[in-house]
Amino acid sequence: MDGQLKTGTFLTAESSNKYKVISLLGAGGQGEVYDVECGGKHYALKWYFKHMATKSQKEILDNLITRGAPDASFLWPLDLIFKGYGESFGYIMPLRPKKFKSIVDMMKRRAEPSFQTLCKAAYNLISSYQKLHAMGYSYRDISFGNMFFDPDTGEVLICDNDNVSANGIDNSSVYGTPRFMAPEIVMGRASPSRNTDLYSLAVLLFYMFMMGHPLEGKLEAEIKCMDIHAMNKLYGRNPIFIYDPNDKSNRPVKGYQDNVIIYWELYPQTIRDLFTKSFTVGLTLPNKRVTEKEWLEAFANLLSGIVLCPKCGAEVFFDAQKQDNGVAQACWNCKGTVPMPVTLAAGKSRVLLQKGTKLFAHHIYGNFDMNSVVGSVVQNPKNPNLWGIRNESTENWTYIKPDGTQVPVAIGKSAAIAKDVRIDFGQMTGEFK
Incomplete structure (x- = not known):
């Protein structure tokens, strides 16, 4: 498939970087996308069809390049290849890996x-x-x-x-x-x-x-x-x-x-x-x-509320409404009853506490950080039947028993998982249910 740009052509961007056209990747309604190389690294180049290479499009790109991407998930414009109005132009962006x-x-x-x-x-x-x-x-x-x-x-x-x-x-x-x-x-x-x-x-x-x-x-x-x-x-x-x-x-x-x-x-x-x-x-x-x-908030709970059916291994979603109403949850695949583990309710978060569960910053701070681990569900080394949450945050927690007794949970220490017990995480208090 032939494109507007020939393989092997060198293009100079406004940054003075030189990009070599490697191959045409595809085309859409606005222009064509090429694999280009600069300094041993590959990028994507979107080259506009002439009728789409407008002044307003150039102004949009200038603004986006100047301000930068909101985060790394955006294949954001990085560089501009522009000679003058009336001619086609294009912009450089990261190349999408094939695994996506x-x-x-x-x-x-x-x-x-x-x-x-x-x-x-x-x-x-x-x-x-x-x-x-x-x-x-x-x-x-x-x-x-x-x-x-x-x-x-x-x-x-x-x-x-x-x-x-x-x-x-x-x-x-x-x-x-x-x-x-x-x-x-x-x-x-x-x-x-x-x-x-x-x-x-x-x-x-x-x-x-x-x-x-x-x-x-x-x-x-x-x-x-x-x-x-x-x-x-x-x-x-x-x-x-x-x-x-x-x-x-x-x-x-x-x-x-x-x-x-x-x-x-x-x-x-x-x-x-x-x-x-x-x-x-x-x-x-x-x-x-x-x-x-x-x-x-909803998808954080959905992500933290998956349990495997003990009979067929299917992923089943915890439904807080059913749990609160005492309704048993069934597997969508084999229709068998799926027992739900103890949950930690903190603010608007509900986390199923099972083997391998990680407590993320969002669960105890409400900050939507679902990457930073602040706690892990662990087994008691002396009694494998007992489970707890290990404090992996940067501050001490307080374990509050049903009778009001308070026990400090230092960083690196664990708090036993037991229903009706609460944990004061500092900014938020959670309860085992």
Whole structure:
């Protein structure tokens, strides 16, 4: 496949770095992407088609390069190759490693992550977009094609960042991807913003966990020709959530939309409630959409609430609502009862305390840090039947027995896991349940 740039061509960037064109990787609606090399390291170069190489696009890139990426998950513009207006130009970004896969790969079973990895990927994705929005940006085009994840670790990479713009500033030609755009954009009533990003993010998360679209049920199945008029009605003028509690007219069709029927029941009520809010209230009230903070709190608990079925080994999600109501939890795979271990409830966090469990900073500080380990579930060396949490934080804890007796838990020491006992972590108090 021939591209605009010839293999072996050297291009000089505004930074004075020289990049050698190695090969054409692919092409999209705005331009072509090349593998380029500089100083022995490979990068990706997006080279715009001439009609897309506009002054506003150059200004967007200048701003993004100057301010830098929100975090390492963004394949952010690093350098600009520009000669003058009227000519094509392009920008340098990190090259995506081949181990990263798309959501489409997962849906076609070319990638099969565990629920644990999928939850981690979702958490990382939400956290990255929160950081982007905190910088005053909107992404504009959250969809399948712009997010990749490592099926083994849950690490994420976000590409196509050259259309990121200041929130509420309409200086890009990109308005989103069909089926991911907020209803107000579909109907031409709004421009991309943080609020429309939140809608698109909810759609992407729904796809990741339900393997289907939140608005594609009976009404989509009955469409004979998916033309612009049908799409405008389904996704813009009259969108109806497939699990709207007050409108059953768009329920998924068995035998046609089986994925969402199967997966919807697998997750805790808190996750289903957030999706319901996203696609009922959130359809018409952009300011009431589920925020990144709400998603992060829910997915932190989802990530910390997975137990393996003792009979078949399937990953089963802890449902706090069922636990609090005394309802036994069943395995979605073999239908057997799955005993739930003692949980630690601290603030809005619920953590299953089982072999191998790590307590992260978010669990005891509420700071959304799900990488820094502050505690580990360990066995008593003298009695393997007794379990505790070892203090791996930077401050002492206080163990509070049911009778009010307080025992210090120094750094490196362990606190026995026992129901109705509390631990004062300093900024937050947790209770074993």
